[in-house]
Amino acid sequence: MAKTLPKTDVVIVGVGWGGGIIASELTKQGLNVVGLERGKERKTEDYYMVHDELRYALRYELMQDLSKETITFRSNEKIRALPMRQYGSFLLGDGLGGAGVHWNGQTYRFLPYDFEIRSKTIERYGKNKIPAEMTIQDWGITYDELEPYFDKFEKTTGISGEENPYGGKRSSPYPTPPMKKSPAITMFQEATTRLKLKPYMMPSANLSQDYTNPDGISRAACQYCGYCERFGCEYGAKADPVVTVIPVANKTGKFEIRTHSNVRRVLHKGGKATGVMYTDVTTGEDIVQPADIVVLTSYVFNNVRLLLMSGIGKPYDPSKGTGAIGRNYAYQVIKGSAAGFFEKQEFNTFAGAGALGVSIDDYNGDNFDHSDLKFIHGGVISLSQTGARPIQNNTTPSGTPSWGADFKAKSVYYANRTLAVGTQGSSMAYKHHFLDLDPTYKDAFGDPLIRITFDFEDQDREMAKFLAEKCSGILKEMGADKIDYLKELGPYEIMSYQSTHNTGGVIMGASPADSATNNYCQMWDAENVFVMGASSFPQNAGYNPTATVGALAYRAAEGIMKYREKGGMLV
Amino acid sequence: MVENDQQKTAGRKTVDGSSRRRFLVNSGYALGGLVVGGALGTLIKPKTTEQTAPDKTNGEQAATPKNYNQALMFFTQEQFQIAESAMERIFPEDDTGPGATSLGVAFFLDHQLAGEWGFNSRDYMSPPFFAGEKEQGYQGRLKRREIFEIGLRELENYSQQQYQSRFVKLTPEQQDEVLKAFEADTVKLTTISAGSFFKMLRSSTLEGAYSDPLYGGNANMSGWKMRNYPGSQMSYLDAIDKDFTKIEPSSLQDHLAMN
Structure with a gap:
């Protein structure tokens, strides 16, 4: 029999960006919030020895322990899903701050087109442009409605940047100026300008200068040390939940974080949640935390898994296309990229920051004509200088053997002579891409793992090829002596790292018929349950997702306060 | 406790030094050629790794401290x-x-x-273990x-x-x-x-x-x-916007020693 604790106003499941933002906003307004985090406490002092590529990048120091819980994967419904036994395609965060600790900090606002993709695509190209199996949807909210929340997230985190020439209207400029320009960035800017494209500095959560945010939190400027993605920041220069929103919540005295607390069920009665059941992983004890409002802010997979295991919402049925939980799983198509080799010049590519870079949006969203193309959407194209750490960066021109004397000579020679131009290709939703509970494999508690059914489609293959050619063209204009680029996108595979931009499964929308939540992240089927994160995205855009995750969380916080006052469905 | 520690230290001393061959003889292994299998054959091979140990470029080989990590x-x-x-x-x-x-x-x-x-x-x-498709990994x-x-x-x-x-x-x-x-x-x-x-x-x-x-x-x-990878450096603020710069590398131990 599980121990039952006194009731709280709000319980949060997972304390990363979503949980941290909800906690700071609600506690500032006087609510009592309990944050349940299954991982451990994290702080800036933990990163004293962080410049360790082996430990953090290759041995996944900051990531979830897969021996306790992983996902299963299959390309389609005909084959047996098998567990992802080792890390590959994406990296699941763990501990306080979640995946918000090990990110790069590339903080783009999605385009206005992204939020109304179905309507706008039909409007411009007609209904037949969208294949029958492609289940893309409007979000039930427009860019303009979400703008104030983007603005708020950027101010909290101190984003360094300059206006995107293709971006939606902004209510204020970026809080801090763009980051420093490396010679490679300048080369990209000049080359793309000559190609009549519109470069702009990548919006960065690695601060370009010291910054104090509206909550009074001060952080120091980035030192370009070259250890961002997969690492924590030893300066607190990279915005993460631990150095921005969590301290604000803590200061109110109304936020109680319980680490090592793994939530396993959302408890409910009569269409409303009553609280959550979690296991204290240090003692093995099951504990019930009653609450008026339950907020799921864990990663995409666990949000979906918890709802399915708890029996909240209607599970998605791919044969009929009905139900909502698990629907529209999407990803990011990042393989459409190019590498350029420069004989006459070496670069300081050992230095960098996760979001130090320069981008163009000329081939993103619907910023270019798709009439004669066999795909919709596209992706941002960037040159990013994140720090070329030596174990993971041994790119050699095609035709070079992968080991031996020739490999060694070339990998050493090109170590500082290689620049990559890459993309965050968008990922559309399909009827047969979804998440559900695996019938066979279990986690450490005996609960089912989440199962991914996903593969790349013609849309992805066409888009990746198109974007790779554009990347290659830019490198040519930059003066690369040799260029390698993707010629053909193979099937999706789980082994090689691609992107931790998994989306969907608890999507938002205008109607309960084809979505799980309204545009406040409030569940249609349980009014006091709010679910947020990239799980809200009906499909994925051609950008990194975090700014949109942050904006949705600020909007959800507002919704929760409204719900607290009036009750009922907010939309 | 103290005794145990002393024993450990003493033990390390006997294995150390160049008493390897004597250690083998004393341990009763037949060096006469009867039982010398793969393991023993390789055991008494000259130690190549120590000889090729790095940092002998400046003629200070004798002064180079032993690397006890190499076992x-x-x-x-x-x-x-x-x-x-x-x-x-x-x-x-x-x-x-x-x-x-x-x-x-x-x-x-x-x-x-x-x-x-x-x-x-x-x-x-x-478990269970099944052979999967190649896209499903190990x-x-x-x-x-x-x-x-x-x-x-x-x-x-x-x-x-x-x-x-x-x-x-x-x-x-x-x-x-x-x-x-x-x-x-x-x-x-x-x-x-x-x-x-x-x-x-x-x-x-x-x-x-x-x-x-x-x-x-x-x-x-x-x-x-x-x-020309500089290892662990605390800041590239002065290098980031410059052309290629060669920087002497430093390691995590340097970082620990500095503070």
């Missing part, structure tokens, strides 16, 4: 030598700089296999340390089969042929995939060459120096 936690001597020879072919010493052997890469691998990586402690190793039940034990033994078997010689005795060209056969999966093994084993050997070589020296490879940061 084996997991491999047998024979496994170690096969691994070291194979890794040297993957990353050979040449005009660009030191190879896997003098960087200490095989010690790195030995130490890694002895720990949680070797045991796949943070991987999902729960689905075996063997741990990395087991895969290496099998893989190294099979390198040896294949060398015997093809050349009637031990892998470590083959010419570099022959060793390359053996490794190529593994890489291309033309060697058919029953329990592991030769190609996947080769991939692990290759990635471990790069890890050992370029990880912080604290793990036993990248001796004296020579791997980093070779490619």
Whole structure:
């Protein structure tokens, strides 16, 4: 029999960006919030020895322990899903701050087109442009409605940047100026300008200068040390939940974080949640935390898994296309990229920051004509200088053997002579891409793992090829002596790292018929349950997702306060 | 407690120094040629690793302190030598700089296999096991340390089969042929995939060459120096917007010592 604790106003499941933002906003307004985090406490002092590529990048120091819980994967419904036994395609965060600790900090606002993709695509190209199996949807909210929340997230985190020439209207400029320009960035800017494209500095959560945010939190400027993605920041220069929103919540005295607390069920009665059941992983004890409002802010997979295991919402049925939980799983198509080799010049590519870079949006969203193309959407194209750490960066021109004397000579020679131009290709939703509970494999508690059914489609293959050619063209204009680029996108595979931009499964929308939540992240089927994160995205855009995750969380916080006052469905 | 510590220290002293041969004799091993199997044969081989230990460039060889990290936690001597020879072919010493052997890469691998990586402690190793599609990744039940034990033994078997010689005795060209056969999966093994084993050997070589020296490879940061990688630096504020700049590398130990 599980121990039952006194009731709280709000319980949060997972304390990363979503949980941290909800906690700071609600506690500032006087609510009592309990944050349940299954991982451990994290702080800036933990990163004293962080410049360790082996430990953090290759041995996944900051990531979830897969021996306790992983996902299963299959390309389609005909084959047996098998567990992802080792890390590959994406990296699941763990501990306080979640995946918000090990990110790069590339903080783009999605385009206005992204939020109304179905309507706008039909409007411009007609209904037949969208294949029958492609289940893309409007979000039930427009860019303009979400703008104030983007603005708020950027101010909290101190984003360094300059206006995107293709971006939606902004209510204020970026809080801090763009980051420093490396010679490679300048080369990209000049080359793309000559190609009549519109470069702009990548919006960065690695601060370009010291910054104090509206909550009074001060952080120091980035030192370009070259250890961002997969690492924590030893300066607190990279915005993460631990150095921005969590301290604000803590200061109110109304936020109680319980680490090592793994939530396993959302408890409910009569269409409303009553609280959550979690296991204290240090003692093995099951504990019930009653609450008026339950907020799921864990990663995409666990949000979906918890709802399915708890029996909240209607599970998605791919044969009929009905139900909502698990629907529209999407990803990011990042393989459409190019590498350029420069004989006459070496670069300081050992230095960098996760979001130090320069981008163009000329081939993103619907910023270019798709009439004669066999795909919709596209992706941002960037040159990013994140720090070329030596174990993971041994790119050699095609035709070079992968080991031996020739490999060694070339990998050493090109170590500082290689620049990559890459993309965050968008990922559309399909009827047969979804998440559900695996019938066979279990986690450490005996609960089912989440199962991914996903593969790349013609849309992805066409888009990746198109974007790779554009990347290659830019490198040519930059003066690369040799260029390698993707010629053909193979099937999706789980082994090689691609992107931790998994989306969907608890999507938002205008109607309960084809979505799980309204545009406040409030569940249609349980009014006091709010679910947020990239799980809200009906499909994925051609950008990194975090700014949109942050904006949705600020909007959800507002919704929760409204719900607290009036009750009922907010939309 | 005190006694135990003293015993440990004393024990270390006897193994240390050049009393290896005497130790073997005293232990009752027959050196007369009767029972000398692979293990013993390799045990009394001259110690190549110590001689090729890096940092003898400035003529201070005698002053170079012993590297007590260079001993084996997991491999047998024979496994170690096969691994070291194979890794040297993957990353050979040449005009660009030191190879896997003098960087200490095989010690790195030995130490890694002895720990949680070797045991796949943070991987999902729960049953049931099924052969999957190649897009689904590794689905075996063997741990990395087991895969290496099998893989190294099979390198040896294949060398015997093809050349009637031990892998470590083959010419570099022959060793390359053996490794190529593994890489291309033309060697058919029953329990592991030769190609996947080769991939692990290759990635471990790069890890050992370029990880912080604290793990036993990248001796004296020579791997980093070779490619002008500055290691762990606290700030590139002055370098980031400049043309290529060569910066003397520093390691995590330097960082610890500084503070």
